[in-house]
Amino acid sequence: METVQYLDDTGRPLRELPFNPEELRQGYRALxxxxxxxERALVLQRQGRLxxxxxxxxxxxxxxxxxxxxxxNRDWLLPSYRESAAALTFGMPIHKLILSWRADPxxxxxxxxxxxxxxxxxxxxxxxxxxxxAHALHLQGQGAVAAVFIGDGGTxxxxxxxxxxxxxxxxxxxxxxxxxxxWAISVPTHKQMxxxxxxxxxxxxxxxxxxxxxxxxxAVWSVAREAVARxxxxxxxTLIEALTYRVAPHTSSDDPSxxxxxxEAEQWKQRDPILRMKNCLLHLGLWSEEEEAELGEALEAEFxxxxxxxxxxxxxxxxxxxxxxxxxxxxxQEAAWQYLRGEKA
Amino acid sequence: MIAERETRVLNNVQAINExxxxxxxxxxxxxxxxxxxxxxxxxxxxxxxxQQKYGEKRVFDTPLAESGIVGxxxxxxxxxxxxxxxxxxxxxxxxxxxxxxSHLGRMRHRTRGRFTIxxxxxxxxxxxxxxxxxxxxxxxxxxxxxxxxxxxxxxxPERAKGLLLAAIEDPDPVFFLEAIKLYRGVKGMxxxxxxxxxxxxxxxxxxxxxxxxxxxxxxxxxxxxxxxxAAREGVELEVVDLExxxxxxxxxxxxxxxxTGRAVVVYEAMRxxxxxxxxAARxxxxxxxxxxxxxxxxxxxxxxxxxxSAVENYYRPDAKRVLEAVRRVLAY
Numbered sequence: 153m154e155t156v157q158y159l160d161d162t163g164r165p166l167r168e169l170p171f172n173p174e175e176l177r178q179g180y181r182a183l184x185x186x187x188x189x190x191e192r193a194l195v196l197q198r199q200g201r202l203x204x205x206x207x208x209x210x211x212x213x214x215x216x217x218x219x220x221x222x223x224x225n226r227d228w229l230l231p232s233y234r235e236s237a238a239a240l241t242f243g244m245p246i247h248k249l250i251l252s253w254r255a256d257p258x259x260x261x262x263x264x265x266x267x268x269x270x271x272x273x274x275x276x277x278x279x280x281x282x283x284x285x286a287h288a289l290h291l292q293g294q295g296a297v298a299a300v301f302i303g304d305g306g307t308x309x310x311x312x313x314x315x316x317x318x319x320x321x322x323x324x325x326x327x328x329x330x331x332x333x334x335w336a337i338s339v340p341t342h343k344q345m346x347x348x349x350x351x352x353x354x355x356x357x358x359x360x361x362x363x364x365x366x367x368x369x370x371a372v373w374s375v376a377r378e379a380v381a382r383x384x385x386x387x388x389x390t391l392i393e394a395l396t397y398r399v400a401p402h403t404s405s406d407d408p409s410x411x412x413x414x415x416e417a418e419q420w421k422q423r424d425p426i427l428r429m430k431n432c433l434l435h436l437g438l439w440s441e442e443e444e445a446e447l448g449e450a451l452e453a454e455f456x457x458x459x460x461x462x463x464x465x466x467x468x469x470x471x472x473x474x475x476x477x478x479x480x481x482x483x484x485q486e487a488a489w490q491y492l493r494g495e496k497a
Numbered sequence: 498m499i500a501e502r503e504t505r506v507l508n509n510v511q512a513i514n515e516x517x518x519x520x521x522x523x524x525x526x527x528x529x530x531x532x533x534x535x536x537x538x539x540x541x542x543x544x545x546x547x548q549q550k551y552g553e554k555r556v557f558d559t560p561l562a563e564s565g566i567v568g569x570x571x572x573x574x575x576x577x578x579x580x581x582x583x584x585x586x587x588x589x590x591x592x593x594x595x596x597x598x599s600h601l602g603r604m605r606h607r608t609r610g611r612f613t614i615x616x617x618x619x620x621x622x623x624x625x626x627x628x629x630x631x632x633x634x635x636x637x638x639x640x641x642x643x644x645x646x647x648x649x650x651x652x653x654p655e656r657a658k659g660l661l662l663a664a665i666e667d668p669d670p671v672f673f674l675e676a677i678k679l680y681r682g683v684k685g686m687x688x689x690x691x692x693x694x695x696x697x698x699x700x701x702x703x704x705x706x707x708x709x710x711x712x713x714x715x716x717x718x719x720x721x722x723x724x725x726x727a728a729r730e731g732v733e734l735e736v737v738d739l740e741x742x743x744x745x746x747x748x749x750x751x752x753x754x755x756x757t758g759r760a761v762v763v764y765e766a767m768r769x770x771x772x773x774x775x776x777a778a779r780x781x782x783x784x785x786x787x788x789x790x791x792x793x794x795x796x797x798x799x800x801x802x803x804x805x806s807a808v809e810n811y812y813r814p815d816a817k818r819v820l821e822a823v824r825r826v827l828a829y
Contacts, residue, residue: 228576261611269575270608274599280565281600284572284580291554292577311595314565321560476606477645479613479668482697482744 153349155363155395158370161423163431170374173438179369180429180439181447182220186212186237187426188451189246190400192459193236193253197404203255206233210367210399213425214331216241217372218299218392221380225265228285228298230278233271234331234398235301244268246458251465257472258465276306279315279328286324286389297325297383305336307353308344316391320357325383327376328391331366333398338411351393359389366394367425370432396425470495499659502688510680512654512687513543513619516661517581519691521551524579527665529556531566531583540585541621541680567593567618571600574614574670581665587622587674588634601670602645614670617661622650623715623765624813625678630804633677635766635797640672641743641775647671648742649696652717654685656740659694667696676715683718699746701753705733708759708823711750711776713739716763716814723819734823742772750776751784758789759826765813768796790829793822 196202215238224243243266251259262268272278282300289296319326330350354361364375379390397420401408433439471492474485520527535558538545548556559566570580584590605613624633640648651657664671703724710720717738724734754760762773777792795814803812
């Protein structure tokens with residue numbers, strides 16, 4: 153299968169880009185914002201101010217390119233834990249993401265105008281749910297779409313099949329983006345499947361499958377834009393395979409040296425999606441080092457303000473454990489709630 | 498008031514069909530789906546005629562995939578619908594356990610109420626009608642051991658109709674298990690029109706002073722039969738239909754035990770780790786001083802439900818085994 157690409161590894165456009173200059177600049181800013189969040193999150197984690205954190209370094213373009221096509225108050229996002237970049241770009245406030253990775257309940261609910269379901273931890277279970285959400289959106293007839301993310305390892309799960317099959321049979325407006333980042337923790341893709349391309353699996357469901365250079369923002373963005381347009385027009389789901397690489401460890405607790413070579417990661421760092429996009433803008437005369445510096449300052453200011461917001465959030469109370477289990481507390485939760493209230497006092 | 502309504506004699510399947518019909522008519526958000534639910538009307542005909550009446554958008558067949566059915570329903574519910582999914586047999590729920598345990602009952606909690614799952618999952622359960630292997634399971638304890646879901650098991654057509662309508666109105670996910678034995682095995686007077694019955698309430702279906710029998714679903718008629726036999730010998734048994742397992746109506750259970758001082762819990766699932774153990778534990782925790790005898794369980798044996806129908810009746814508790822337990826607690 154052909155891999156959709158717009159930029160070469162140095163960021164030079166291979167052909168005419170399907171976005172206008174302001175869009176390209178906007179896309180780059182979104183990439184940088186995601187990278188900034190990821191770097192700061194890892195620092196917070198090392199300082200003990202964040203829980204276990206799954207970094208996405210190297211995968212920014214694969215997530216941001218899709219999220220840029222979505223509207224948070226209309227469309228839906230069902231991300232797995234690796235997708236903080238998609239969440240951020242979609243519209244989740246940074247302080248909510250920080251709280252979420254602190255396992256603070258205050259971070260668990262998206263704002264009312266952001267249709268994002270809390271990061272999924274079990275693998276691939278979000279795909280049948282995303283098919284259901286997308287079917288609901290279709291029935292509601294507003295032209296909205298759902299987007300779901302998964303990794304290469306997740307394609308081995310039964311719910312990957314069931315979800316794609318439901319999406320196909322009901323012809324729902326859904327984007328399924330597989331970030332093929334080479335590794336499912338320590339298991340490489342070739343031990344996960346015998347097919348060369350995950351996008352080929354789309355044929356098994358009679359839906360379009362596209363392979364895209366996942367480190368090329370312009371390519372991901374344009375492929376996702378087409379898939380969203382098809383979905384909004386009632387033409388059904390698309391499976392997108394974004395070829396990328398998890399430069400970072402699986403989580404802040406992982407040691408990749410146990411399963412892969414540093415050379416492999418180094419090779420992929422040369423194809424860094426942010427550097428490529430920056431070089432693209434520089435080639436086209438759409439960016440300057442002054443703007444780069446300004447952007448860096450603005451992102452840091454935004455992050456610090458959001459961090460302050462997150463830090464102001466009160467510690468969760470022990471009795472919140474039994475709240476929101478049912479719409480109304482049932483007798484067993486009520487008894488536990490009373491007990492936990494007493495403990496605290 | 499339900500009591501003042503016109504009634505007709507219906508069996509359980511007819512009562513359930515009527516409830517589904519009324520729910521579809523009342524709320525455009527209600528969607529009905531599952532394997533063979535649409536064109537065929539379900540293997541037990543619970544949705545008979547409903548696709549013809551409400552169209553393929555509201556009543557539809559799905560691919561043969563239980564995890565897909567439950568996951569799809571979760572998505573529909575989060576985005577504003579009121580899905581009513583049928584799992585063809587409760588023993589076919591197992592492929593969907595990840596969706597059930599990881600998501601169905603947790604979504605409200607893990608999104609702090611931002612997303613909720615007002616979904617009903619109906620499934621025929623239990624034995625007694627010589628079904629093939631895997632078709633007679635009673636997995637209610639698995640479901641009860643899951644935070645955030647409710648579990649309702651009706652025992653008569655009137656109760657089935659009102660409880661199913663309540664389950665569909667409920668803002669939380671509800672499992673609605675329907676005893677296969679009762680589908681056509683019992684008939685009863687069913688009120689006309691739309692009515693709901695409260696979820697979370699047990700009810701005393703027969704009053705007595707000697708022993709409390711706690712049961713639900715297909716075991717209610719078994720306990721009632723045992724109570725009739727005992728009454729002929731002058732022993733009055735109290736039969737309590739739990740009806741809702743989660744949230745459990747503990748006060749009604751305790752009140753009965755405090756009166757009789759003796760408790761037998763009857764369920765057709767495998768005995769170990771079954772829901773009857775939970776009932777026994779609550780009685781022991783809250784009413785030990787009132788007990789005149791140990792709490793006994795009459796349940797399925799710790800073995801798979803037998804796939805050979807000739808001995809099925811030796812697995813599923815019957816009035817004889819219930820009465821043996823009654824004699825033991827009385828003789829203690």
